[in-house]
Amino acid sequence: MKRKYKTIVVDDHPLMAQATLQLVSQMDRIETAGFAKSGEDALQLAAAVRPDLVLLDYQLPDLSGTQVAEQLKAAHPNLKIIIFTGVDVSDLLPFLLSGLIGGIISKGVTESTMKHIVACVLDDHIVLPQSMLPQLKNVTGKDAVNQLLTDEEVLLMTLIIKGDTYEKIAEQMYISKRSVDNYLRRIYEKLGVQTRAQAIERFVQSPQYQG
Numbered sequence: 001m002k003r004k005y006k007t008i009v010v011d012d013h014p015l016m017a018q019a020t021l022q023l024v025s026q027m028d029r030i031e032t033a034g035f036a037k038s039g040e041d042a043l044q045l046a047a048a049v050r051p052d053l054v055l056l057d058y059q060l061p062d063l064s065g066t067q068v069a070e071q072l073k074a075a076h077p078n079l080k081i082i083i084f085t086g087v088d089v090s091d092l093l094p095f096l097l098s099g100l101i102g103g104i105i106s107k108g109v110t111e112s113t114m115k116h117i118v119a120c121v122l123d124d125h126i127v128l129p130q131s132m133l134p135q136l137k138n139v140t141g142k143d144a145v146n147q148l149l150t151d152e153e154v155l156l157m158t159l160i161i162k163g164d165t166y167e168k169i170a171e172q173m174y175i176s177k178r179s180v181d182n183y184l185r186r187i188y189e190k191l192g193v194q195t196r197a198q199a200i201e202r203f204v205q206s207p208q209y210q211g
Helices: 014-024 039-049 065-075 090-097 111-122 130-137 141-147 151-162 166-173 177-191 196-204
Strands: 005-010 030-036 053-057 080-085 103-106
Touching: 005 014, 005 039, 014 030, 014 053, 014 111, 030 039, 039 053, 039 065, 053 065, 053 111, 065 080, 065 090, 065 151, 065 177, 080 111, 090 103, 090 130, 103 111, 151 166, 151 177, 151 196, 166 177, 177 196
Parallel strands: 005 030, 005 053, 053 080, 080 103
Antiparallel strands: none
């Protein structure tokens, strides 16, 4: 028996959200678990149902799709996230390279294409639009590393360098201490380090460090 992936949709247009849910529900591997109309609603729904897959609109009324993705991944590290959007996606390349999101779906694609993208992401592939290829060719290995840390991860590293405790960091970032641990685990993976000291050394040498 194939594993079922519990899936939620985040879109501030209820009709679009319902249509997306109905479409993916036709896939054998998908079990739908509701939709949310905002970033905050998405975080609450994910905490309640603990989904395996989130189809996330890039433009939400309260938070950007990437901000929601960062918080979802911090709380649920194994979660698979697909961004769907009708706007330019060139600024999403760092989030694909970092593994924060697994794919991008442009609004208006055919139903079969959407199903194929979802299936590929479930099979641990990264799916990106062809329009991103020129940008990808211009990214060197060093540049890719420098783009890996998200804004929230940069903030966390900055607070660590200041000497703040994990408890204080959690309070300032409005996340749990467990989420701080999850953030750090992802940062270590991205920077290719194993210890806090190594992470600090690598971070302060990067262009993202504003100290």
